[in-house]
Each structure stands twice: as C-alpha cells, then as structure tokens.
Amino acid sequence: SHRRRRKSPSDIPLLHPLSAFTALPILIPTLLGRRNTTIHRAHVRHGPIVRLSPTEISISSPAALSAVYTSFPKHPWYNIFRNYGAAPMFAILPGREHAARKKLLAAAYSNSAVLKSSVLRRTANETLPVLLKELANSQGRELEVWMVFVRLTMDFITASLFTRDVGSRFLDGGDQHILELYHSRRAFFALSSELPWLARWIVPKWVDDANDKLEAWCRDLCDRRRRQWRQGDEECSLDRLISAGLPEVDAASEMLDHIGAGHETTALALAFILVAMSERPELQRELRESLEPLMEVRDGWKLPKLDGEGLEEHGLLNAVIKESLRLYTPIPGSQPRVAPKDLEILGHIVPAGTAVSAQAWSLHRDPAVWKDHETFFPERWLGEEKKAEMERAWWAFGSGGRGCIGRYLATWEMRVVVASVYANFETECNGAAAVLDAYTTAPLGEKVGVVFRKV
Numbered sequence: 396s397h398r399r400r401r402k403s404p405s406d407i408p409l410l411h412p413l414s415a416f417t418a419l420p421i422l423i424p425t426l427l428g429r430r431n432t433t434i435h436r437a438h439v440r441h442g443p444i445v446r447l448s449p450t451e452i453s454i455s456s457p458a459a460l461s462a463v464y465t466s467f468p469k470h471p472w473y474n475i476f477r478n479y480g481a482a483p484m485f486a487i488l489p490g491r492e493h494a495a496r497k498k499l500l501a502a503a504y505s506n507s508a509v510l511k512s513s514v515l516r517r518t519a520n521e522t523l524p525v526l527l528k529e530l531a532n533s534q535g536r537e538l539e540v541w542m543v544f545v546r547l548t549m550d551f552i553t554a555s556l557f558t559r560d561v562g563s564r565f566l567d568g569g570d571q572h573i574l575e576l577y578h579s580r581r582a583f584f585a586l587s588s589e590l591p592w593l594a595r596w597i598v599p600k601w602v603d604d605a606n607d608k609l610e611a612w613c614r615d616l617c618d619r620r621r622r623q624w625r626q627g628d629e630e631c632s633l634d635r636l637i638s639a640g641l642p643e644v645d646a647a648s649e650m651l652d653h654i655g656a657g658h659e660t661t662a663l664a665l666a667f668i669l670v671a672m673s674e675r676p677e678l679q680r681e682l683r684e685s686l687e688p689l690m691e692v693r694d695g696w697k698l699p700k701l702d703g704e705g706l707e708e709h710g711l712l713n714a715v716i717k718e719s720l721r722l723y724t725p726i727p728g729s730q731p732r733v734a735p736k737d738l739e740i741l742g743h744i745v746p747a748g749t750a751v752s753a754q755a756w757s758l759h760r761d762p763a764v765w766k767d768h769e770t771f772f773p774e775r776w777l778g779e780e781k782k783a784e785m786e787r788a789w790w791a792f793g794s795g796g797r798g799c800i801g802r803y804l805a806t807w808e809m810r811v812v813v814a815s816v817y818a819n820f821e822t823e824c825n826g827a828a829a830v831l832d833a834y835t836t837a838p839l840g841e842k843v844g845v846v847f848r849k850v
C-alpha cells in the first residue's frame with residue numbers, strides 16, 4: 396500500500412541558509428528588535444513551518460497549534476520570568492507542576508468570578524470617573540494615553556490580587572516611581588532572555604536595582620494583605636494562595652508575575668483600541684448609540700451599569716476589542732515549547748528536544764484567514780463568514796493549558812473602560828500607530844497620543 400514519505404528535520408525550510416548550523420540568523424534580529432517580523436517574512440516565503448536554528452522551529456498554522464499547545468512543556472526561555480528566584484505559574488516548565496499551581500488560582504480568574512467580583516466592581520466605580528475626568532481635562536489637546544492606561548490597569552490588577560484597600564492608587568496620582576522602574580527595564584529584555592550569561596556583564600546595575608525594588612514593593616503588598624487576612628477570606632487572589640499554604644516566596648513570585656502580565660498587556664490593548672477606533676468616527680457613534688441602554692449617569696458621567704448584564708453580550712463592543720487584539724496583539728512574539736519526543740508536525744519529523752513555537756503576529760496576518768489583514772475591521776467578527784476559521788487563528792491569549800488565565804479579567808476590564816470612554820468622548824489620533832517588535836510589545840517611542848472631545 397501507499398505510504399507517505401515522512402520528511403526529515405533537514406527538509407524543513409530554513410529561515411536562512413546558515414540556520415542549519417547556527418542560531419545567529421534568528422538571534423541577531425531578536426536582539427535588534429526584529430524577531431517577529433523576521434519570522435513572519437520566513438513564513439510568508441516558505442509556508443507554515445520554518446527552521447529558525449538547528450534546534451528551533453516556528454509554526455504558523457492554526458491546525459497545528461493544538462498538537463503543540465495542549466501538552467508540550469514550556470521552554471526554559473521562560474526562566475527569565477522567575478521572581479525572588481522562584482517560578483510563578485507562568486514560568487513553571489513541566490505540565491504536572493504547573494497544573495498543581497493553576498488549580499489554586501483557576502477559580503479566581505473564571506468568567507463567573509470576574510463578573511461577580513465586588514473588588515473589581517468597587518475599583519471600577521472608584522477609578523472610571525477619575526479616568527474620564529483626566530481625559531476631559533486634556534481639553535482637546537493630544538494626551539499620551541498609554542501611561543494613563545498603565546496607571547489604571549495597575550490599580551485594577553493590584554486590587555484583584557491584594558484587595559482595593561491594599562492595591563495601588565496610581566490613577567489618583569500616587570507615587571509613579573514604581574511604574575517608571577517597571578518600564579525602564581524593557582530595553583534589556585531581549586538580551587536578558589536570549590543571552591543571560593552575557594546579560595550579567597552588560598546589563599547596567601540600575602536594572603538589577605529596579606528589579607530588587609519591584610520585588611520589595613510586591614513583597615510589601617503581600618505582607619500588608621497577609622496582616623489583614625483572616626481564616627476563610629477569599630476576597631483577592633493572594634487570599635487563595637495563603638489559604639492553600641503556599642510558601643510566601645512562591646506566593647509573592649506569583650503575585651509579581653500577575654502584576655506584570657495583568658497590567659502591561661491590558662494597558663497596551665486599551666491604548667491601541669483608542670488608536671484603531673480613532674480611524675472610524677462613524678463606528679464610534681454607532682458604538683455610543685448602541686451602548687446607551689447599558690449606561691447610567693453617575694458622578695456626572697455615563698458609566699456602565701455594572702450590576703446589570705449586557706456589556707459581555709454586546710456584539711460590536713466585543714468585536715472592537717477582539718479585532719484590536721488581532722491587529723495590535725500585546726504578546727505578538729513566539730511562545731516556545733519543547734517537543735517531548737520525536738513526532739510529526741505538519742508532515743515533518745521533529746526530534747525530541749526541539750524548541751517549537753508559534754507567534755500571534757503571523758497567525759493574525761495569514762491572508763488565507765484574514766481579508767485585508769492590516770485593516771482594523773471589527774465588522775469581520777459580526778458576520779458568520781469565516782467565523783470558525785478566524786476564531787481558530789485568533790491567538791491573542793494563546794491556547795491550551797498554558798493559555799492566558801487572566802483573559803476574562805482583561806476582557807471585562809477592556810469592556811468597561813472602552814464603553815466608558817466612547818459613551819462620553821469622541822477620539823481622534825494623528826500619529827502613526829507603531830509597536831515594538833518584541834515578545835510583549837509596547838508603543839514605539841512609548842507614546843500614544845489621542846485627542847478627546849466630550850460628546
């Protein structure tokens with residue numbers, strides 16, 4: 396009978412002729428901030444599987460995702476995300492240990508927990524009017540919104556981790572020093588993650604100091620909540636780790652990771668939703684009018700009725716968020732896993748130990764799935780055409796057991812913030828909307844200028 400010839404690893408198309416022998420052709424663009432676009436070009440040229448180095452392949456095919464992202468362990472590349480020397484869930488490599496940690500937190504981040512959370516509701520009630528006032532105070536002048544949203548999302552995530560009383564007050568004008576420290580380290584991320592041994596010599600001491608100060612800040616938040624905590628309390632994520640008896644250092648590492656994962660991504664998403672919507676004034680109007688029944692006036696602003704249902708069912712609002720996360724994905728870069736044994740991927744034999752990754756940047760730009768993929772077009776999500784295919788290729792939160800645990804929290808937050816902004820303002824944006832080519836992205840030049848006009 397006919398047997399299909401299984402292709403050997405050496406048949407996988409190469410990123411560069413030298414990629415069969417050395418990692419340099421991918422290492423150099425990674426260090427120069429061109430990794431995502433370099434990998435993407437290789438997929439456009441060679442198809443859904445490309446060899447990046449002798450030990451690393453990239454795939455870009457929705458059909459191949461589940462094989463890799465259901466069961467492969469994470470790659471040691473994630474060690475960079477350890478805090479206090481301890482791995483948070485995000486950086487626990489083997490599946491079984493990871494599952495044990497995830498069990499402690501899954502309930503806190505479920506959709507129903509997010510929708511019911513009194514901490515989140517209180518935080519929204521207290522922060523949204525402050526946010527809208529700050530936008531109004533810009534008085535038609537261009538306002539840099541990325542940092543505004545960093546302050547807001549920090550207040551949300553720290554409330555959800557430590558309760559609102561212990562959480563940060565960055566939006567209200569609290570000391571911004573911690574935020575500066577947090578974001579000052581970005582320039583050294585690629586070097587530290589790719590060449591940790593070299594980074595030890597090159598990365599300036601102030602980056603280590605910044606890390607130490609962030610760890611001390613998070614430790615302090617943990618201690619403050621621990622002092623208030625009483626047996627049975629389940630108000631915030633940390634409470635669940637305390638109840639489970641997780642060692643303090645592991646709990647603190649987990650919290651610091653969620654602070655980062657929870658604010659940076661969401662802030663970027665919010666800033667770019669505004670950029671994208673600014674191109675579409677008539678869509679802003681449509682969104683505003685369709686939101687009307689779901690809003691009420693509080694503190695002089697139209698704000699979402701947080702007790703009522705409705706925002707999570709709002710087709711256009713969800714489509715706007717989803718489409719913006721497609722085009723301006725906060726984590727566009729490779730999510731590396733390790734092949735646990737020799738196996739076949741997309742018709743090629745991949746040896747055990749090979750690093751295998753996919754990147755949202757490419758999945759979100761596949762012309763076979765996305766019509767006019769560089770265009771922000773939320774309407775694509777409102778029809779039935781290609782719906783299943785788009786859902787399968789949409790990878791903003793990753794997928795499988797290691798996909799984003801915070802997706803419901805992030806989505807809830809984006810819904811209430813975007814609804815509040817467009818119920819009260821029109822936005823306009825003149826600058827180009829470029830993002831950094833990195834694992835977690837940021838606005839190029841760290842600025843996103845938006846003009847707000849009260850409606």
Ligand code: HEM
Pocket residue numbers: 484485486497552653654656657658660661664724725726729730731790791792793796797798799800801802804805
């Ligand atoms: C728009 C906002 C967000 C986006 C786009 C996003 C995206 C992602 C992606 C792509 C992953 C998988 C990364 C990888 O495997 O390399 C991930 C994992 C994760 N995210 Fe999010 N995220 C967002 C918000 C949040 C929030 C609010 C939290 C709150 C704590 C959070 C916590 C986590 C954690 C803990 C993981 C690791 C999960 C695990 O290993 O099981 N994220 N996220």
